[in-house]
Amino acid sequence: MENGDADGKPKRAAGRLCSICNQKKPALKRPKTLEQICRECFYSVFEEEIHNVIVDNHLFKPGERIAVAASGGKDSTVLAYVLSELNRRHNYGLDLFLLSVDEGITGYRDDSLETVRRNEVQYGLPLKVVSYKDLYGWTMDEIVKTIGLKNNCTFCGVFRRQALDRGAALVRADKLVTGHNADDMAETVLLNILRGDIARLSRCTFITTGEDGPIPRCKPFKYTYEKEIVMYAYFKKLDYFSTECIYSPNAYRGFAREFIKDLERIRPQAILDIIRSGENFRISTSTKMPEQGTCEQCGYISSQKLCKACLLLEGLNRGLPKLGIGRSRGPDRAKKDGKQRTLLSGVKGSDLQSKQCGTLDF
Numbered sequence: 390m391e392n393g394d395a396d397g398k399p400k401r402a403a404g405r406l407c408s409i410c411n412q413k414k415p416a417l418k419r420p421k422t423l424e425q426i427c428r429e430c431f432y433s434v435f436e437e438e439i440h441n442v443i444v445d446n447h448l449f450k451p452g453e454r455i456a457v458a459a460s461g462g463k464d465s466t467v468l469a470y471v472l473s474e475l476n477r478r479h480n481y482g483l484d485l486f487l488l489s490v491d492e493g494i495t496g497y498r499d500d501s502l503e504t505v506r507r508n509e510v511q512y513g514l515p516l517k518v519v520s521y522k523d524l525y526g527w528t529m530d531e532i533v534k535t536i537g538l539k540n541n542c543t544f545c546g547v548f549r550r551q552a553l554d555r556g557a558a559l560v561r562a563d564k565l566v567t568g569h570n571a572d573d574m575a576e577t578v579l580l581n582i583l584r585g586d587i588a589r590l591s592r593c594t595f596i597t598t599g600e601d602g603p604i605p606r607c608k609p610f611k612y613t614y615e616k617e618i619v620m621y622a623y624f625k626k627l628d629y630f631s632t633e634c635i636y637s638p639n640a641y642r643g644f645a646r647e648f649i650k651d652l653e654r655i656r657p658q659a660i661l662d663i664i665r666s667g668e669n670f671r672i673s674t675s676t677k678m679p680e681q682g683t684c685e686q687c688g689y690i691s692s693q694k695l696c697k698a699c700l701l702l703e704g705l706n707r708g709l710p711k712l713g714i715g716r717s718r719g720p721d722r723a724k725k726d727g728k729q730r731t732l733l734s735g736v737k738g739s740d741l742q743s744k745q746c747g748t749l750d751f
């Protein structure tokens with residue numbers, strides 16, 4: 390029996406000492422395992438789990454330039470901090486820097502970018518900012534004025550994905566890392582099941598994606614719980630921005646989020662189980678998948694003639710902002726749908742099948 394008292398009862402049961410080091414008083418109940426542990430042991434398991442994920446999945450090679458997609462929020466702030474610590478401690482030999490996208494959302498992104506600018510100094514990581522205005526000629530404030538609140542996340546998700554790739558190319562990054570965490574991953578698995586989106590379901594749990602695209606993206610927090618990220622940021626007193634986007638109610642994802650939180654309350658392991666079931670999902674080899682090519686207009690990867698960003702931009706610039714919105718329809722369905730043809734006159738049939746909103750893709 391470990392650490393037995395004279396009466397034979399283990400000390401751990403009394404809950405007086407950290408269940409890892411058995412020396413210090415516990416400071417928290419670890420959300421992932423419900424163990425009572427001290428602060429130092431929490432830092433160490435939190436950081437070492439991330440290190441193990443990095444090593445086991447061969448995420449980086451020495452000498453690589455790594456862009457940390459930094460929004461100023463808790464996840465990417467903790468990611469930038471922990472990666473720079475691990476890089477030093479384990480000699481990864483990485484050249485790290487911060488990459489931020491300014492979507493042009495007054496009262497939200499301007500404030501969070503201030504946080505990233507402070508992080509640049511605090512962590513000694515150079516920062517590059519790219520903006521929607523420079524890349525696309527539109528800010529999100531202007532887009533929302535044109536299209537209203539509904540569907541604005543589609544524009545933002547598609548544009549951000551491409552903006553991060555373009556920013557990473559500008560600074561000659563070898564890889565991009567994002568702060569997507571285990572909760573985000575489990576939500577996305579659920580959402581892709583609910584939508585019946587087989588293609589995305591099969592790839593949304595990959596730790597690295599886009600190896601055939603402009604730049605590979607990695608998610609070192611794939612198995613890291615959101616609650617632990619918040620605790621880590623809190624105990625370490627990291628400087629991050631915690632306001633929600635003013636344009637993003639994102640109700641559908643919100644339901645999945647609440648459901649995951651309910652499951653977590655009953656059984657914390659549920660988050661990892663959902664990720665594992667997504668990982669074990671296999672598509673029949675006879676299922677036809679979209680072929681990847683490049684956009685005729687901008688040269689970005691696309692399975693259609695025009696990439697989704699160009700299609701959305703074309704709609705905005707032509708005063709038809711709904712042009713690229715909505716789920717794609719097969720050509721037969723589109724042919725039968727007279728209304729659709731009128732709205733999309735001048736746009737070729739295949740454009741209707743452009744990729745959907747990037748928000749369900751990591």
Ligand SMILES: Nc1ncnc2c1ncn2[C@@H]1O[C@H](COP(=O)(O)OP(=O)(O)OP(=O)(O)O)[C@@H](O)[C@H]1O
Binds near residue numbers: 458459460462549567
């Ligand atoms: N404007 C941005 N600039 C750079 N990276 C971004 C930006 N917005 C999101 N990201 C990247 O995408 C990840 C997921 O973003 P999302 O908005 O879904 O998350 P979040 O959970 O609020 O993350 P965070 O706490 O880091 O803001 C972020 O952790 C970050 O790495």
